[in-house]
Amino acid sequence: MFSSSNQQEFxxxxxxxxxxxxxxxxxxxQIYPLAGFVILAALGIYPALSGSVLHVEILLLAAIYAIFAxxxxxxxxxxxEVNFGFAFFIGGAGYLSGACNVFLxxxxxxxxxASAVAAGIAGILIGYLTLRLKGPYFAMATLAFAGILxxxxxxxxxxxGGEEGISGLQSLTAGPITDxxxxxxxxxxxxILLILYSRSKHGTxxxxxxxxxDVAQSSGINTAYYKIEAFALSGFLAGIGGALYAHxxxxxxxxxxxxSLSVIxxxxxxxxGMGTIVGPLLGGILLSxxxxxxxxxxxxxxxxxxxxxxxxxxxxxxGLINLELIKQSPRLKRFFFGKEEVHGSSFRS
Amino acid sequence: MVAxxxxxxxxxxxxxxxxxxxxxxxxxxxxxxxxSLVFHSAKGSVLIFSLILAVLSVTALACLIFHFLLRRKIxxxxxxxxxxxxxxLFVSEIMSLIFGVSGTSxxxxxxxxxxxxxxxxxxxxxxxxPITAIILPLLxxxxxxxxxxxSIDAVSQNRIGSLLMGVDVEKxxxxxxxxxxxxxxxxxxxxxxxxxxxxxxWLFPLIKAFAIAIxxxxxxxxxxxxxxxxxxxxxxxxxxxxxxxxxxMVSLAVIVFVLIFKPAxxxxxxxx
Amino acid sequence: MGPLLEVKGISKSFGGLQALxxxxxxxxxxxxxxxxxxxxAGKTTLFNILSGFTPPNSGMVxxxxxxxxxxxxxxxxxxxxxxxxxxxxxxxxxxVIEAVSVPTFSKRYKNIYPAHPQGLKGxxxxxxxxxxxxxxxxxxxxxxxxxxxxxxxxxxxxxxxxILLLDEPFSGLSPKExxxxxxxxxxxxxxxxxxxxxxxxxxxLMKLVQRVIVIHFGEKIAEGPPExxxxxxxxxEAYLGERITDLGLA
Numbered sequence: 001m002f003s004s005s006n007q008q009e010f011x012x013x014x015x016x017x018x019x020x021x022x023x024x025x026x027x028x029x030q031i032y033p034l035a036g037f038v039i040l041a042a043l044g045i046y047p048a049l050s051g052s053v054l055h056v057e058i059l060l061l062a063a064i065y066a067i068f069a070x071x072x073x074x075x076x077x078x079x080x081e082v083n084f085g086f087a088f089f090i091g092g093a094g095y096l097s098g099a100c101n102v103f104l105x106x107x108x109x110x111x112x113x114a115s116a117v118a119a120g121i122a123g124i125l126i127g128y129l130t131l132r133l134k135g136p137y138f139a140m141a142t143l144a145f146a147g148i149l150x151x152x153x154x155x156x157x158x159x160x161g162g163e164e165g166i167s168g169l170q171s172l173t174a175g176p177i178t179d180x181x182x183x184x185x186x187x188x189x190x191x192i193l194l195i196l197y198s199r200s201k202h203g204t205x206x207x208x209x210x211x212x213x214d215v216a217q218s219s220g221i222n223t224a225y226y227k228i229e230a231f232a233l234s235g236f237l238a239g240i241g242g243a244l245y246a247h248x249x250x251x252x253x254x255x256x257x258x259x260s261l262s263v264i265x266x267x268x269x270x271x272x273g274m275g276t277i278v279g280p281l282l283g284g285i286l287l288s289x290x291x292x293x294x295x296x297x298x299x300x301x302x303x304x305x306x307x308x309x310x311x312x313x314x315x316x317x318x319g320l321i322n323l324e325l326i327k328q329s330p331r332l333k334r335f336f337f338g339k340e341e342v343h344g345s346s347f348r349s
Numbered sequence: 350m351v352a353x354x355x356x357x358x359x360x361x362x363x364x365x366x367x368x369x370x371x372x373x374x375x376x377x378x379x380x381x382x383x384x385s386l387v388f389h390s391a392k393g394s395v396l397i398f399s400l401i402l403a404v405l406s407v408t409a410l411a412c413l414i415f416h417f418l419l420r421r422k423i424x425x426x427x428x429x430x431x432x433x434x435x436x437x438l439f440v441s442e443i444m445s446l447i448f449g450v451s452g453t454s455x456x457x458x459x460x461x462x463x464x465x466x467x468x469x470x471x472x473x474x475x476x477x478x479p480i481t482a483i484i485l486p487l488l489x490x491x492x493x494x495x496x497x498x499x500s501i502d503a504v505s506q507n508r509i510g511s512l513l514m515g516v517d518v519e520k521x522x523x524x525x526x527x528x529x530x531x532x533x534x535x536x537x538x539x540x541x542x543x544x545x546x547x548x549x550x551w552l553f554p555l556i557k558a559f560a561i562a563i564x565x566x567x568x569x570x571x572x573x574x575x576x577x578x579x580x581x582x583x584x585x586x587x588x589x590x591x592x593x594x595x596x597x598m599v600s601l602a603v604i605v606f607v608l609i610f611k612p613a614x615x616x617x618x619x620x621x
Numbered sequence: 622m623g624p625l626l627e628v629k630g631i632s633k634s635f636g637g638l639q640a641l642x643x644x645x646x647x648x649x650x651x652x653x654x655x656x657x658x659x660x661x662a663g664k665t666t667l668f669n670i671l672s673g674f675t676p677p678n679s680g681m682v683x684x685x686x687x688x689x690x691x692x693x694x695x696x697x698x699x700x701x702x703x704x705x706x707x708x709x710x711x712x713x714x715x716x717v718i719e720a721v722s723v724p725t726f727s728k729r730y731k732n733i734y735p736a737h738p739q740g741l742k743g744x745x746x747x748x749x750x751x752x753x754x755x756x757x758x759x760x761x762x763x764x765x766x767x768x769x770x771x772x773x774x775x776x777x778x779x780x781x782x783x784i785l786l787l788d789e790p791f792s793g794l795s796p797k798e799x800x801x802x803x804x805x806x807x808x809x810x811x812x813x814x815x816x817x818x819x820x821x822x823x824x825x826l827m828k829l830v831q832r833v834i835v836i837h838f839g840e841k842i843a844e845g846p847p848e849x850x851x852x853x854x855x856x857x858e859a860y861l862g863e864r865i866t867d868l869g870l871a
Contacts, residue, residue, distance in 0.1 A: 082430055129605065139430050140556070144604040147556055151598055201726045204715070208723045211712040215773075218672060218706075220698035220727025220780045263438045266431055303446050306439040313435065317428050 032195055033278045033338040035321075039285065040188050044181075053176050058292045060180045063187045064245045066284030069269040070277055071237035074194050075230045076266075077275030078206035081138045085146030086238060086265045088126075091257030092149055093119040093239030094246035098166040099159060101247070108170050108247045116239035123235025127228035143259065150257040165253030172247045179248055186244065190237055194277045197233070206230055267309045273319025278336055282321060405531075412523060560603040625650040625784055625815050626671075626702070631680035633666055633839075640666045641839045644680070648784065653806075653816045655830035655847075657823065659859070663839040664819045665707060668786050671817075672704040673697040684784075699729040701783035705773045705790065707819075711761065717772060718757040724779035733781050767798040774802070784815040791822045799825050827851070835859075 043063065047056045068090060076083050093115035100111040130141050153160045160166065172179045197203060205226045208216040216223050246252040255261065272283020290308065294301040316323055326332045560580060583599050624647040631644040640663045648654050656664050669675035671682055673694035682689050689697050712720035724730060764772060770790065777785060787806070791799045803825060810816055820826040827833070827847040835843040835850060837859045843850055850856055 084430070084434065141604060144556055144560075144601045148598060148601045148605075151601070204719055204723060205726060207715055208712050208720070211714050214674065214694070215706060215711050215776070216723060217674075217694040218698055218704055218780075219724040219776055220695050220703075220729050221723060222693075222695050224693075259434075260438050260441075263431075263434050267435055270431060300446065303439070303442045306435070306442050310432065310435050310439055313428075313432060 032199075033336055034334070035336045036191060036195065036278045036281060039278075039281060040184075040191060043285070044184055044188075047177055047180055056177050056180045058289070060176070060183050060248055061292075062285045062288035063180070063183045064241050064248070065265075065268060065288045066281050067183075067187055067190055067241035067244075068238060068265045069272060069280030069284035070190060070194055071234050071241060072265050073269045073274060073277055073280040074197065074237075075234035077269065077277075077280070078198065078203060078210060079227060079230065080210045081134065082266065083142045083234070084139045084259075084262050084266065085126075085142035085144070087257050087259065087261040088142070088146040088149050089119040089123065089235040089238035090242035090245070090261065090265075091153070091252070091254070092122065092242070094242040094252040094256050095153065095160060095166065097243035098169050098246050098252040101169050102166055103159075108172055108243075112240065112243040112247065115243045116236050119239025119242070120232045120236030123232035124228055126235070127231030128224075130231075131224055131227060143262070146257065146259065146262055150254060150259070153254045153257055160254075163254065165251060167251045169247050169250045169252065171250050172244065183244055183248065186240060190240070191277065191281060194237075198277055202226060202229065264306075264309070267313060270319055271309065271312045271316065273321035276319075276321060276337070279319050279321045283319070416523065556601060556604065560601070560607075624648060625652075625685060626817070627681075627683040628667075628671070629681045629683070631667070631670060631677045631682065633663075633670060633675065633677045639839055641670075641677070641836075644836070644839075644841055646834055646841065646844060648815060648817055650783070650815050651810070651813065652832065653810055653830045654818070655826045655833045656817065656819045656836060657821070657826065657833060657850075658836035660821075664836055665788060667836070668704055668788050668819065671697075671786060672702065695727070698780050698782070699727060701729070701781075702786065703777045703780045703782035703784075704786035705777050705788055707788040707792065711769065711773050711776055713760075713762045715761055716757070717759050717761055717764070720761050720772060721757075721775050721779055724776060727780060729780055766793050767795070770794065770798075770802070774805075778809070782814065784817060785809075787816065787818045787820075789819055789821060791820055791825055803829055 043059060047059065050056070068086070071089075072083060072086050075081075096115040096118055097108070097111040100106040100114060101108060104111075106114070126142070126145055130138055133141055154162050157163075172182050198206075205216065205221055205223075208219070208221070209223050209227065213223050242256060245256070268283045268287050269280040270283075271287065272281065273279025287309070291301070291305050294305055297304065312320075321336045326336060580599065580603060583603070626648040628644055628646050631641055632639075633641040644667065646654075656667070658664055666675065670677045673689065673692055673696070677690070680690075684697070684700055684702055687700070689700060689702070692700075712723070761769075761772065770793075774787075774790070790802055790806070794802065799822065806816060806818075806829065816830075818826065818830060830847065833843075833845065833847050833850045834841060835853075835856050842859060843853045843856045845853070
């Protein structure tokens with residue numbers, strides 16, 4: 001029973017409301033780094049444009065390494081305790097998924113999540129065991145755990161195939177391009193999850209623990225719980241990455257449990273920029289490209305790659321996105337870090 | 350008595366106590382030492398000479414690396430650990446490039462084996478104990494009696510305090526790295542003929558050395574000595590009773606157990 | 622209703638060194654109690670024990686009749702006992718407002734303020750009271766010493782304690798800043814907060830507290846109102862010495 005002018009008013013008001021809501025939404029969105037969206041979008045669009053299977057395979061590897069780097073970052077980047085045994089979760093889940101697939105006949109859609117969950121549980125365990133360790137002790141303990149698993153891969157060669165690894169894993173999807181998009185979706189999902197996590201109370205608490213665990217405790221925070229939680233999350237996501245990798249390559253070998261892999265993941269994340277999620281995303285992807293680009297000197301590739309990584313970390317110890325030149329420029333800073341909350345747009349009382 | 354071989358690893362562990370952070374380098378040097386030894390010994394039977402040369406070159410390299418790469422950042426533990434481990438990886442990749450993935454072999458100083466009360470022992474291994482017995486007391490004397498040694502001691506206990514007391518911390522740390530590298534190199538060179546020489550060989554000695562250091566207590570040289578013997582025997586027993594392949598796991602298990610059940614001695618160690 | 626805090630027979634030794642020997646005292650709700658003593662006398666060790674960071678060798682600590690020994694520090698905070706830190710270094714790498722928001726994630730906050738949102742939204746009240754309102758978007762690293770001290774106290778207050786242990790709150794502060802914090806402490810006390818304060822700045826402390834406990838070489842050697850303490854010969858000999866004239870109360 002509205003008169004027509006009342007109806008018009010009604011819709012004008014609705015329209016203005018919608019505009020306001022959208023505006024609010026976008027301004028809230030701006031606190032999340034644009035760089036992340038750009039990188040993810042670029043990766044997503046490229047295969048559709050290019051169609052080159054080779055390129056897509058490279059992108060797939062890059063995406064997987066980005067997943068590794070981001071998962072590592074959520075623990076070490078936010079607690080400053082360096083996890084040197086990351087290969088434990090990557091290779092562990094990879095082997096588990098492979099074994100379930102090849103020996104038990106589980107399809108990847110089942111074995112991948114299952115292995116990831118197992119990796120997460122391992123994260124809880126190891127997190128608990130290393131709870132009171134700091135600095136080099138923590139680092140060496142994580143290295144030791146990875147070492148144990150590495151050795152086990154050889155000792156239990158009947159199951160794990162020893163040096164050869166396990167072959168004949170079922171692939172993820174029908175073809176390389178769909179493979180990539182699957183991984184891409186997972187990567188985007190993980191990125192969003194980690195960004196939200198790091199901006200939530202969990203991230204704040206981890207940062208507090210990093211700054212001073214005693215003070216965090218005397219603020220009533222059960223620091224042990226949050227440390228273990230971060231460890232488990234980190235392990236779980238690494239497990240997803242590792243299992244995905246195994247099925248994408250249709251093979252899993254001891255190199256995915258090696259100390260070298262652990263060190264490389266650390267370098268990827270650190271060169272990108274620890275404690276930011278965007279940094280490791282960038283680092284993982286760019287440096288994987290570098291690795292591929294070096295294939296022209298295949299014989300020396302690994303050496304040059306490792307050497308370059310060392311050079312990079314020496315030149316930019318805080319990581320690429322933490323470089324002074326980015327921090328000084330407000331535009332660049334906003335691109336990589338998101339708009340800073342200076343005026344409480346996200347909290348009205 | 351095969352355990353005797355591990356006594357050398359502890360001399361590495363002994364130095365670990367003194368320079369936290371530097372020890373991550375040692376992994377790299379282990380590998381390097383072997384290969385340079387091989388390289389030099391290709392010239393013939395001048396083995397001892399090659400050994401000495403190898404040790405010296407590794408030490409020099411260690412000092413260089415310390416000087417250029419680490420000096421600036423040594424307070425930041427994360428960075429030190431990452432760079433030294435990355436270096437270890439780098440060196441290991443170089444080695445596999447030059448010498449191939451399956452490794453090379455190094456001839457023993459003394460060929461052949463000997464039978465002592467029914468147990469076959471490779472003669473080369475008999476050298477280990479005497480050499481260690483000489484080196485360790487020398488090391489101890491160095492640390493306790495000489496001025497440099499004492500400054501190293503001071504720095505290992507309290508870096509900033511020593512700085513304030515006028516100790517030349519940088520020089521002490523430099524010497525410590527050099528010393529630990531030298532010992533690691535020596536250990537590596539001596540063990541080379543009786544163990545496999547492959548590019549990945551840096552990881553496990555590093556882990557073992559760490560296990561010994563934490564078992565014996567960081568900062569205590571006699572502690573490491575006892576710890577290394579314990580570890581050595583534990584490995585031998587494991588190898589006899591359970592399975593030969595599990596020996597390397599022993600040190601890993603040690604790390605895990607000690608760190609978990611005896612953190613009291615370690616909690617006091619806080620890095621700033 | 623019994624005393625809020627009861628400390629019975631607390632002893633602690635580190636290796637060969639006896640840090641605390643048979644410490645006994647109680648604090649009733651609403652009191653302001655000071656702890657003084659020469660450096661190294663064991664005062665901070667006592668705080669560490671009360672707040673759960675160090676286990677004693679023997680003794681009991683009862684908070685509102687409940688034994689809190691053996692509980693983890695965060696559990697003790699959630700029961701209502703919070704401490705501040707002598708060496709202020711709270712949460713560098715974060716912004717002030719983030720730092721003060723940390724306690725809002727604790728169980729205690731959720732229980733006391735179930736309606737209040739956690740996180741940044743929940744701490745407006747505290748910040749208003751504390752006088753750091755203009756600085757809330759600053760990086761913690763940029764604060765000066767007295768601001769850091771205020772930050773630590775705000776953080777502690779955000780846990781909504783029943784009893785607050787202040788470890789040398791005035792150290793490193795100018796007279797004006799000391800005055801400001803003193804007044805704030807008294808205001809908080811009037812609102813019902815019980816206080817236990819370690820201090821070396823005796824003049825300010827004596828004006829602030831109702832009762833003083835003196836600890837010397839790990840033992841309690843005297844206890845009583847400030848006027849009596851400064852005249853107590855044992856205290857004078859052990860600690861005050863020529864400082865009596867400083868205090869202006871003698």
